[in-house]
Amino acid sequence: MASFNTIDDLDDAQRVLVRLDLNSPVEDGEVQDNRRFQRHAETVGELADEGHRVVLMAHQGRPGRDTFVSLEQHADILGSYLDHEVGFVDDTYGDDALDAIDALDAGEILLLENTRMCDDELPEEDPEVKADTEFVETLAPEFDAYINDAYSAAHRKHASLVGFPLVLPAFAGRVMETEYEANTAIASREFDGQVTMVVGGTKATDVIGVMETLGDKIDTFCLGGIASHLFLRAAGYESGYDRHEDLDLYDSQWEANEDVIRRLLEERRDQIELPVGLAYEDDNGERAEHTREELDAGSYDYMDISEKTVEKYDPTIRNSDAVFLKGALGVFEEEKFSAGTVGAVKAIAETDCFSVVGGGDTSRSIEMYGMDEDSFDHVSIAGGAYIRALTGADLPGVELLIDAAN
Ligand code: 3PG
Numbered sequence: 001m002a003s004f005n006t007i008d009d010l011d012d013a014q015r016v017l018v019r020l021d022l023n024s025p026v027e028d029g030e031v032q033d034n035r036r037f038q039r040h041a042e043t044v045g046e047l048a049d050e051g052h053r054v055v056l057m058a059h060q061g062r063p064g065r066d067t068f069v070s071l072e073q074h075a076d077i078l079g080s081y082l083d084h085e086v087g088f089v090d091d092t093y094g095d096d097a098l099d100a101i102d103a104l105d106a107g108e109i110l111l112l113e114n115t116r117m118c119d120d121e122l123p124e125e126d127p128e129v130k131a132d133t134e135f136v137e138t139l140a141p142e143f144d145a146y147i148n149d150a151y152s153a154a155h156r157k158h159a160s161l162v163g164f165p166l167v168l169p170a171f172a173g174r175v176m177e178t179e180y181e182a183n184t185a186i187a188s189r190e191f192d193g194q195v196t197m198v199v200g201g202t203k204a205t206d207v208i209g210v211m212e213t214l215g216d217k218i219d220t221f222c223l224g225g226i227a228s229h230l231f232l233r234a235a236g237y238e239s240g241y242d243r244h245e246d247l248d249l250y251d252s253q254w255e256a257n258e259d260v261i262r263r264l265l266e267e268r269r270d271q272i273e274l275p276v277g278l279a280y281e282d283d284n285g286e287r288a289e290h291t292r293e294e295l296d297a298g299s300y301d302y303m304d305i306s307e308k309t310v311e312k313y314d315p316t317i318r319n320s321d322a323v324f325l326k327g328a329l330g331v332f333e334e335e336k337f338s339a340g341t342v343g344a345v346k347a348i349a350e351t352d353c354f355s356v357v358g359g360g361d362t363s364r365s366i367e368m369y370g371m372d373e374d375s376f377d378h379v380s381i382a383g384g385a386y387i388r389a390l391t392g393a394d395l396p397g398v399e400l401l402i403d404a405a406n
Helices: 035-049 072-079 095-102 127-131 134-142 159-166 174-188 204-213 225-234 251-267 307-318 339-349 364-368 384-390 396-405
Strands: 015-019 053-057 086-088 109-111 145-148 170-172 195-199 220-223 277-281 287-291 322-326 354-358
Touching: 015 035, 015 134, 015 159, 035 053, 035 072, 035 174, 072 086, 072 109, 095 134, 127 159, 134 159, 145 159, 145 396, 159 396, 170 174, 170 396, 174 384, 174 396, 195 204, 195 307, 204 225, 204 251, 204 384, 220 225, 220 307, 225 251, 277 307, 287 307, 307 339, 322 339, 322 384, 339 354, 339 364, 354 384
Parallel strands: 015 053, 015 145, 053 109, 086 109, 145 170, 195 220, 195 322, 322 354
Antiparallel strands: 277 287
């Protein structure tokens, strides 16, 4: 297996620029604590203990979404897992950021503002182009080394992920190491029996791409989340439409993927299990369900797969030799819409199969509903990157670390 340099290879007392992935669910403006903080704290704590000056970069949400917020709260949450305080500056590479970086002492930690608030961070471009941006050119001279711990964002060609490894000595953090090892092993593994993939979440475009690529490796796909609504729409049911003007979940992903969805439904229909119904909130605030024939996307927001769908997916999961789950099947954060996600995750936990649960937010359902992380072979904090690793695709952020080591 190809490898990279890790933080074990750092010289003493370095000024290190560390890319984390603290992208988290945000509810009513409040950033939700999750595994990513806990896992990244290991890398950050180790670097500070070693006496390095530690400057952290991360992103949150995407411009235009209500999860696109400042990282101020992230600093406090990360700090709660550390014996060190995590300072925060509401600037990424302007004068305020540079002053705060200069003021840092050995063993101190500073988190910079959301990288996606800088024009240079997005869109995705080649590393050489990103290395040439003002963002990278301004920050890089402040540091001796760049550390990428953001395995879960390593599929994105953004400045903070692919620009710096071209201009600074580059190393992998602890999360990068563990996730890379576990997820790469999956791509190369062979299984004797049935292989099932349970796909959900809000990033339908990602999972549809995976369904296309992995069609020969996966026997059955059980669909939930936004992808299932879009497939139901393609199959002629009333689902997968944006009902409110401020909702941008369905229509744009439908337009981007309609052809692929229709083709998959035609060519791989036997491999795809669709929901037989969906759940919504009735006028009394209670969970109610429609069969797929009853769906009415113009009048209801569907938040989970139906109980009958859970029953339908259950034996498929339990008869599998390997199960990969990516993304929640419904809005599990609300207990009344947790049946789909919890049903699938419990069935996986109770089955003697090789199991990987991925999807940045999805793994939160494990502790939220009293399950044990040890019931799974690997709980990945990555979403899109995890799923790309499953397909055997290279992750640009990882490739650059490997190149740097060579
Ligand atoms: C994630 O949460 O999966 C990563 O941080 C990538 O986020 P993105 O899909 O918004 O680029």
